[in-house]
Amino acid sequence: MVVLGAGSWGTTVASLAARNTPTLLWARDSDTADEINTDHRNSRYLGDPLLRKDLRATSDIVEAAHEADVLVVGVPSHAVRETLSEIADDVRAWVPVLSLAKGLEPGTRLRPTEVIAECLPGHPVGLMAGPNLAKEIIAGMAAATVVAMQDERVAGALQPLFASPVFRVYRNTDVLGCELGGILKNIVAIASGMADGLGVGDNTRAMVLARGLAEMIRLGEAMGAHPRTFAGLTGVGDLIATCISPSSRNRRVGEYLAKGLTTEQAVAELGQVAEGVKTAPTVMELARDHDVEMPIASEVEAVIAGRRTPEEAYRGLRHVEPGDEEDLA
Ligand SMILES: NC(=O)c1ccc[n+]([C@@H]2O[C@H](COP(=O)([O-])OP(=O)(O)OC[C@H]3O[C@@H](n4cnc5c(N)ncnc54)[C@H](O)[C@@H]3O)[C@@H](O)[C@H]2O)c1
C-alpha cells in the first residue's frame, strides 16, 4: 500500500496498514521521511508515539506511485488535485484509490473522491472516514471507521488492510453520504468550539450538535445521499467526536475565534489543517444551489469571513424561527 501525505492522519493510517501489508508513506519534505525511517516517529504532526517499525517513508512521489497496489490519498482537500497530477501517469491501472480528506475543493466544489476520479479515471475510488482522531488512534485507543465504495467486493478486500483488534473497519456503499458526513461535521465542530469559547453551556452545545446534524441531513438528502447514513459512524459518530474532542482542530479553531483571534490568527495558532475553515463558504454555495437552509453553517461562514463575531453569530441563531423538528428536508 502507498499513502500520500505524512500529516497526522496519513501517517496514522499508514502505520495501521503497515501491521497488515507492506506500506510506503510519501512525505512532502525529506526530513519527515528520514525521521520516520530512522526514529519511527513523526514528531511534527504526532509528537512522541512510535510508529510501526516496518513502515517505510519516501519523499519521492513518483517512486511511491510506482509501488502502489492500493493508493491512499491523505493530503488536505485543496491539495488532492495538485498532488495526483504529479503522478497521474505513474499509478498502475485499476489500483483502488481511497481518500482520507474531509473537505471540498475550493472553486470546483468537488468532493475529494470526485477530484480523484477526474485525476485518475478508471480506478475504483472510495474513502475512509469516521470518528477517527489521529492522536487517539496512534496512541492505540480503540476506534471504528468506514470504507465507503460503490464496489462492495473491492471495499471488502480493503477492510482487512486497515483493521486491528482495536480498529474496526466497516463498509458502506453510500459514498456521497459518508463523504458529506466527514466534510459537513467540521463546520458544526467550529460552531461547537465557538460555544465552548463563549461558555454558553452544555444545553446550547447539544442543541448545536442536534440542529447541526439536521442541516447535514438536509443538504445530504438534497444532494442524493441516504439520510440513514448520517445516523452512522461517518455522520453522527464523527460529528460527536469532532465537536467534543479537545484535540479536534476544527473545534479548536472555533474556540480561538470566540477568544477574539481572527481566522488567520486561529489557523496560524493551530499549525495544522482545519478543513472546515476553507470548506464553509463552499458548503454555503452548495446550500444555495440546492435551496437548503443551513443557519448554523451560515453563521460559521460569516464568522470565518470576518462579517460577524461569534457572539453575534449565536445571537443571530436565536432569531431563527423554530419549525417542525421532524421536518429535516
Ligand atoms: N488528523 C485527523 O485526526 C484526521 C482524521 C480523519 C481525517 N482527517 C483528514 O485528513 C486530511 C489530512 O489531514 P491531516 O490531519 O493529516 O493534516 P495535517 O495538518 O496533520 O497534515 C497535512 C499534511 O498535508 C501535507 N500538505 C499540505 N499542503 C499540501 C500541498 N499543497 N501539497 C501536498 N501536501 C500538502 C502536509 O505536508 C502534511 O503532510 C484532512 O482532510 C483531514 O480532514 C484528519
Ligand SMILES: O=P(O)(O)OC[C@H](O)CO
Ligand atoms: O481534528 P479535526 O477537527 O480535523 O478532526 C479530525 C477527524 O476528522 C475526526 O474524525
